[in-house]
Amino acid sequence: MNISTRKIVVAGMMIAVSAVLAITGLGYFPVPNLTNDATIMHVPVIIGAVLEGPVVGLLVGLVFGINAYVRYLGLPFFVDQPAWVPILVLFIPRVCIGLVAGWVYLALRRANQTFALALAAILGTIANTALVLGSAIALGLLPVAAVAASLPQALFEIVLAAVITIAVVAAWKQIETGRGGSSV
Amino acid sequence: MEFELLRNVTIGQYIPTNSVIHRLDPRAKLLATLLLGMAISITSSLVTQLLLLLLLLAIAKASRLAVQYVLRGLLPSLRVLIFLFIIQLLFQGWREPSGQILLDWYWLRITEYSLRFVALGVLRVIEFFVLVSLLTLTTPATQLTQGLEILLGPLRRIGLPVHEIALMNMIALRFIPTLAAELEQIMKAQASRGGADGQAPWWRVDVMARARIPLIVPLFITALRRSEELILAMEARGYVSGAQRTRFARFAWTKADTLAILGMLGIYLLAWRMQWPALTYFL
Numbered sequence: 001m002n003i004s005t006r007k008i009v010v011a012g013m014m015i016a017v018s019a020v021l022a023i024t025g026l027g028y029f030p031v032p033n034l035t036n037d038a039t040i041m042h043v044p045v046i047i048g049a050v051l052e053g054p055v056v057g058l059l060v061g062l063v064f065g066i067n068a069y070v071r072y073l074g075l076p077f078f079v080d081q082p083a084w085v086p087i088l089v090l091f092i093p094r095v096c097i098g099l100v101a102g103w104v105y106l107a108l109r110r111a112n113q114t115f116a117l118a119l120a121a122i123l124g125t126i127a128n129t130a131l132v133l134g135s136a137i138a139l140g141l142l143p144v145a146a147v148a149a150s151l152p153q154a155l156f157e158i159v160l161a162a163v164i165t166i167a168v169v170a171a172w173k174q175i176e177t178g179r180g181g182s183s184v
Numbered sequence: 185m186e187f188e189l190l191r192n193v194t195i196g197q198y199i200p201t202n203s204v205i206h207r208l209d210p211r212a213k214l215l216a217t218l219l220l221g222m223a224i225s226i227t228s229s230l231v232t233q234l235l236l237l238l239l240l241l242a243i244a245k246a247s248r249l250a251v252q253y254v255l256r257g258l259l260p261s262l263r264v265l266i267f268l269f270i271i272q273l274l275f276q277g278w279r280e281p282s283g284q285i286l287l288d289w290y291w292l293r294i295t296e297y298s299l300r301f302v303a304l305g306v307l308r309v310i311e312f313f314v315l316v317s318l319l320t321l322t323t324p325a326t327q328l329t330q331g332l333e334i335l336l337g338p339l340r341r342i343g344l345p346v347h348e349i350a351l352m353n354m355i356a357l358r359f360i361p362t363l364a365a366e367l368e369q370i371m372k373a374q375a376s377r378g379g380a381d382g383q384a385p386w387w388r389v390d391v392m393a394r395a396r397i398p399l400i401v402p403l404f405i406t407a408l409r410r411s412e413e414l415i416l417a418m419e420a421r422g423y424v425s426g427a428q429r430t431r432f433a434r435f436a437w438t439k440a441d442t443l444a445i446l447g448m449l450g451i452y453l454l455a456w457r458m459q460w461p462a463l464t465y466f467l
Contacts, residue, residue: 012355
């Protein structure tokens, strides 16, 4: 597999952005919610996937997933569970964010860039939330009511992801072309 | 608005104190970290967890690091953690088997089992954080990457892009403090120009979002700009992806390294096996 320099660097940088958002707390938005805050730490995954393709999305998602795995392994949910459970619930969904976002964008960008960006962000975020909650509920770690409890958080994450993705990619493409306007 | 963002960023910082731990081979440190991580995950005994935590703090002491500095890195995520654990405490009480019920108050139930769960969770999170911080505090990022690359090298046979992933991680580690500093600058610039300050009740999420987007978007743009510069710099220095490369730095494996690995292996086995009969009540 030959991954170009460009892809490596952008992937690495997006990982750094994700980490900075987490460390500085800027990525956490308190939401009237029973579970945790809405976060935007998955947005760098989406932006990486949109700008450089699903491969970069996969790479960033991989690191994001490992991060989530290490960070949430200690949660009481997983204390007596077999080893593959945290991998399925924490790791796999994050890997999918980048792939879903990248493919959706590739498929739709010829039609309408803004729409493609928005949908990539929305579906990427939904993929994450749906897979995490879905697998947790299917394995009995969370009650089905958890879906309703996390709804404000999920909705907020989706909207934020779409807004930020469009804003960043629009501004970036504008800068890249150097001209006054862009197609977005 | 808090400007000193980097003050609490301990992950990714390297502090050269040239202690015994610092001088270990990075491959040994990585394997030791892995073994300790497994030890932390594998044990459900509170006593063992406490001992592991003490061990970690002892290693921090041995590396001539201020323990207080290491723990300070936990501060940013503290609020989220506390919230998570309160939620856990509320919901885990209804799990069976419950053991002794400590508090039964209408819908709130705290049992011996749930308390243990939550305590284990807290300890595990702290331990993992200290473990990873120790690794990055005692090993420069370049060594970490090279060590990881060597350790995972055999996986290249099955098509895994080991070198690329290692490089990607190194870039990320290198730029985290840089981006945090840039973010600080952006915040100050926005504040000095009278930007939105986002002071609102906590449930007015739209106000908070509106206040933060002018920080987040420039952060991304800065990051992407730096990426372009880095790509240019790498290619200008002749970096070609997929090419065969040799290594400039070689690592020498010493007795101290073997000792470290065997020690951690021992600890892992102990954690796996250790049950403290006299103290089963707390386990």
